[in-house]
Amino acid sequence: MTLQDKLKQYQQEGKALLATNFYNFETLKSVLVAASQMKTPVILQLTRSSIEYMGLKEAVALGRAGLSDYGIEGWIHLDHGDSTDLVKACLDAGFDSVMIDASEKNIEENIRISAEVVRLAASYGANVEAELGYVAKLGQQQAGGFTTAEEASMFVEQTGVNALAIAIGSAHGFYKSTPKLDIERLKEIRRATDVALVLHGSSGIPHDIVKDAIRNGIVKVNLATEIKDTFMRALKNALLNSDEIDLRKVFPRAVTPVVELLIEKYRVVNLIP
Numbered sequence: 001m002t003l004q005d006k007l008k009q010y011q012q013e014g015k016a017l018l019a020t021n022f023y024n025f026e027t028l029k030s031v032l033v034a035a036s037q038m039k040t041p042v043i044l045q046l047t048r049s050s051i052e053y054m055g056l057k058e059a060v061a062l063g064r065a066g067l068s069d070y071g072i073e074g075w076i077h078l079d080h081g082d083s084t085d086l087v088k089a090c091l092d093a094g095f096d097s098v099m100i101d102a103s104e105k106n107i108e109e110n111i112r113i114s115a116e117v118v119r120l121a122a123s124y125g126a127n128v129e130a131e132l133g134y135v136a137k138l139g140q141q142q143a144g145g146f147t148t149a150e151e152a153s154m155f156v157e158q159t160g161v162n163a164l165a166i167a168i169g170s171a172h173g174f175y176k177s178t179p180k181l182d183i184e185r186l187k188e189i190r191r192a193t194d195v196a197l198v199l200h201g202s203s204g205i206p207h208d209i210v211k212d213a214i215r216n217g218i219v220k221v222n223l224a225t226e227i228k229d230t231f232m233r234a235l236k237n238a239l240l241n242s243d244e245i246d247l248r249k250v251f252p253r254a255v256t257p258v259v260e261l262l263i264e265k266y267r268v269v270n271l272i273p
Contacts (some may be wrong), residue, residue, distance in 0.1 A: 002232045003075040003097045003127040004162045006041060007196040007219050015200075016214045016269040019043035020262065021079060021224035027231055028062060030255050032070045034262035042067070042074040043097070045222070048086060049118030060093050077126070079222070087117050091272065097127035099165070103134055107151065114159040129220075133167030135200045146185060149192035162232050163196040163220060165215060168213075170201035179205050181213055198222065203229075207268045214269065221269050223262075230261050 001009075010017055022028040022044055024037035035042045042230045051059055060076060087098045090221045100117040102110040114130040114242065121128045132155050147166040156164060166189055169181040181199075199218045202210055203225035209247030210221060229267040234254035245252050 001073070002125065002266070003043070003077070004196075006073075006075075007127070007163060011194075011196060011217075011219045014109055015271060016221050017041065018262075018265055019077060019198075019220055020270045021045040021047065021050065021081075021222075021227060023069055023228065023231075024054070025062065026251050026255050027227055027258065028066055030231070030258035031262060032066045032068055032072060033246075033255070034259045034266060035074070036070045036071050037259075038263060038266040038270075040266050042072055043077050043220070045077045045079040045224070046090075047079045048082060050273045051086075051090075053213070056089060056093050060095070064094070074223065076128075077127075079224075084116060084243050085115070086235065088120060091121060092128055095126065097129065099129040099131070099163075101131050101165075103131035103165075103167075107132075111155060111158050113225075114155075118160045123196055125164045128160075128164035128167075129165060129198060130155070130161045131143045131165040131167075131200070132136070135165065135167045136172060146182065147189060148186040149185075152195075153192040156193045161195065163198050163200040164193070165200050165222075168199075169198055170205060178185070181205070181211055181247055183216055184208045185208050186213060186216050186218070196220060207264075210268055210270055214271065221265075226261060226265075227258060231259050232253075234258070 020031045022031055046059055063076045066267055075095040078090045078099055080101045081099050087100055090098055100114050102113040117129050133147030145167055146244050168186050169179055196219045197217050198220040200222045201215055202221050229253050234257040238250050238253040
């Protein structure tokens with residue numbers, strides 16, 4: 001099944017897919033182990049920086065092999081693609097889905113670039129996600145830029161994207177105070193378009209708020225910061241409390257806490273009490 005079809009299926013069922021970034025073998029293994037235990041499909045996400053770190057072909061091969069080894073339905077997705085060149089390279093490498101993020105440009109330019117990527121991805125049969133409005137990046141403050149229903153409807157109609165990341169109060173990275181999502185705005189956007197709606201910046205958002213967002217239209221939930229943070233904290237603790245020099249014995253100790261985190265998150269997106 002294509003990711004486009006799976007998103008539509010989950011939209012109809014009132015659930016969401018968890019989209020998890022991975023950064024190395026251990027974080028990928030954590031995602032796969034948790035998904036296998038929960039018997040849930042996965043979206044494996046890679047950013048430009050992760051691709052540059054691991055290598056494009058190597059990262060795709062690692063992800064594909066993992067999905068096959070664990071017998072999990074899953075897709076490989078480019079997260080926050082910042083150029084059509086990167087998008088094309090990922091599509092050529094076999095990505096199932098790409099995100100083009102032109103949200104910091106004016107809406108006319110965002111529409112032009114996103115529509116160009118939709119046309120490019122069509123020959124690959126790939127899913128395309130874009131971002132409308134402004135979801136604050138790590139270290140930035142959210143200062144307006146929320147998505148409106150009218151703009152969302154126009155954007156989807158003029159670009160033909162399959163999925164749309166919207167700005168309703170979330171932010172990338174950790175929060176200094178408890179975030180509040182604008183659920184009424186989400187409801188308005190959902191009524192205005194049937195595109196798959198995406199929540200970026202879920203790390204640190206209370207689970208009941210995430211569930212409320214899913215019940216009101218969110219069908220893809222991105223998770224990245226908490227994965228990195230949990231892995232690094234566990235790894236640092238393992239290194240501080242051991243004289244072991246064999247990384248093959250140390251790194252696995254950081255996997256278990258990430259698996260536990262992800263099982264909890266999979267329960268949330270599937271609305272399991």
